[in-house]
Amino acid sequence: MGAKRKKRSKGSDSDDDDERDPPPPKQQAGASASSDSNSTKQKSNKKEILPSTIKNKEKRSEIHAKIKRQKKLEKRKKLKERQVAEKRALELGEEPPEKKVPCTIENTREFDETVCKPDDEELFAGNDADEFSQILNQQMTPKILITTCRFNSTRGPAFISELLSVIPNAHYFKRGTYDLKKIVEYAKKKDFTSMIVVHTNRREPDALLIIGLPDGPTAHFKLSKLVLRKDIKNHGNPTGHKPELVLNNFTTRLGHRVGRLIQSLFPQEPEFKGRRVVTFHNQRDFIFFRHHRYIFETKEIKKTDTKGKKDEQATNEKVPDYKTIARLQECGPRFTMKLISLQHGTFDSKSGEYEWVHKAEMDTSRRRFFL
Structure with missing residues (x-):
């Protein structure tokens, strides 16, 4: 009995030892897994080489072009998938998937209390009593005087001559x-309603002063990125018709006032036969000026009308279809303005009161806009 018990104890001890010791093949599998993970990490590190870390210029440009091509293909693939999903939803009568709105600096701008609302009664009451009400209500026709600073430049007269072709009823005085x-x-x-002063520096126009007459206000704009008509490729020549005026994104009280000042330079009866459009587009407090001519064309598009049951000859009838296309031709000039100050009354640099002045302390945030 004792021997049997000893054998059992030995057997039980051996069984316990077998259970305690891990099997050698499992250790080999773990080692192989760790080696595989290390190899994948090394491969990923090799793939994530940035072009900026490569010293060879040809190799760097080659890798940069390769990464750019891959991103472009991925973008096209996502666009095709989105189009297929929208088409499938329309066929099934379901709602198409929501379009993702990208986060930009403009749609994430800081909250501004002065943003105009459509039900703002004070704003509309002030429009009827401001300095531009007579011109904008067509009680007066705008008459503009354009002059320069004392030291004129070579590009200044060319820019003024193009401004005279853009703004109707404008006159130049030396x-x-x-x-x-x-x-x-x-x-x-002489009953002028507004006055424009073109300031030049180093043979280049760099500022505009727009003065509302007779009671102001006076707006000082910084002028940049000027491109004259002759430097625009395939430019058009404007006619003498009164242009249409487009003002975009003047949303705040200050922007509304600046927009009305710009609007008072142009007559309020556009002649649509001339097909001229003058645009002042505000984006991040930069006002972009563009001057275009437009035309509408009807273009023929051929479509094949395949029948459900094909004839013996399998002929397809060509049914013409017409599509209206709008074409634009830029007339120039092209420039960008930024508001520096807005002053009460006419120009007075010493004792004038300012409604708004741009300071360097205001540029602490990229998402703060004033127009």
């Missing part, structure tokens, strides 16, 4: 040695 205040008084006596 500045000479006259003070700006005397010119303002002269313009008031």
